[in-house]
Amino acid sequence: MAEIDLSLVRFIEQVSPGASWSHVLKRGTTLRVKSLGEGANVSALFYNFEILGERLNLPDTLKCQHTARLTAGHCLYSDMGRILVSMTDDTCGWHDPLSGCSNEQEVLLQYGAHRYQEARNAFYRNGRDSFLTELGNYGMDERDLAMNVNLFAKVTADVGGRLRFHEGHSKAGMHVDLRAEMNTLVVLNTCVHPLDPSPTYAPQPVELSVWTSPPPAGDDRCRTSCAENTRGFEITRRYFL
């Protein structure tokens, strides 16, 4: 839906440029991630909050849906064949599952040093350390890292597999809806995309809305987009029986 019915909204929050956020997204709710600036990027990981060893598995996600991009109709799978979240709405059209997140060396090399001591909260943060810090709040560490998604980023591969980052793909006002199919720990940050060639470190803020959403119907777009997803929804249903 273009606009969320305000009576359904549980809370709205902003994530500052380069900052982290996490939340246990309850089954029966949807997280809308809305870009508030040109070139926004959101690096995200997902876990089953009840069994934290169960996490996003992008290889399984991509191969069962025969895709190397993510958009509406796709589901994000755990390593147990269950669906953590499904993409129920998307005005962006392409989210990147290939490139991973930036690390300290990459940010230093591309943008130089901007420490907290001089820059205060505009200091340059990187995706990997941001994930580790946020995961640490849940007793998790680098053994819990997995391949991450980059929302709002488009990276294509040519016939030889060479990657291309599409500048200008991510625009202010775009949104993607992630419907929780389980009680899903969402860990995200707004650090810049690791392949963004801009010489300026310019992370963008996003707005997050958590709203009460109906359970997926029998003809739900994500459930019926391929036979694999129909089975994925059934496996997820059985988890709650």
Next chain:
Amino acid sequence: MSALIESPLNPADAVYEFTLPAGEPWMHGIQAGQTLRIIDLEGNQAADTLFYNAHDPAERYSAQDTIRGQGGLYLSTGTRLMSTRGNALLTITADTCGRHDTLGGACSCESNMVRYALEKRSMHACRDSFLRGIRQWQPGWTKRDITHNINFFMNVPVTEEGGLTFEDGVSGSGRYVEMRAEMDVVCLISNCPQLNNPCNAYNPTPVRILLWP
């Protein structure tokens, strides 16, 4: 596909040789400077492979760091296999197959249920082999320590439009890939038992493993 690069190394000089049957795990240390060769003996056999820093195995192979590090999806001669901390674990030094996959991951009982049918749960899968291998090396380690792997000899082309498929292998009988360790690593291979797709030509077969000093 990359140019096919042969190795100058002579199998007679190898210090270790092992034939890994289909459906079995193999776990072995490789010292910095040593060279590992994996040979696809009968052709079209996926060798699902993970690497760990031998001295601090919380540092391990990272598919996304490897892809980003070389700006490309497919692995071949010259590819540096990167760790989760951004260090090179090994470098591919020879490759007579042409390209290898690191997007397709490993099969598991659960992913087989999603991909093929709920009734496929009992079929043998790579993750079972990974788990069996890793717990012999690090008692108490679990799925948490199984990260996204390399599929040597497997062909998973991605289109410019974002499509992804599992296709018949580009490998053949006797093709091999060779890599030099840049640090002391431990290698874990699951010689894939998958019977539901063409990654093993529907007939999983052994691979041969050689190590040079």
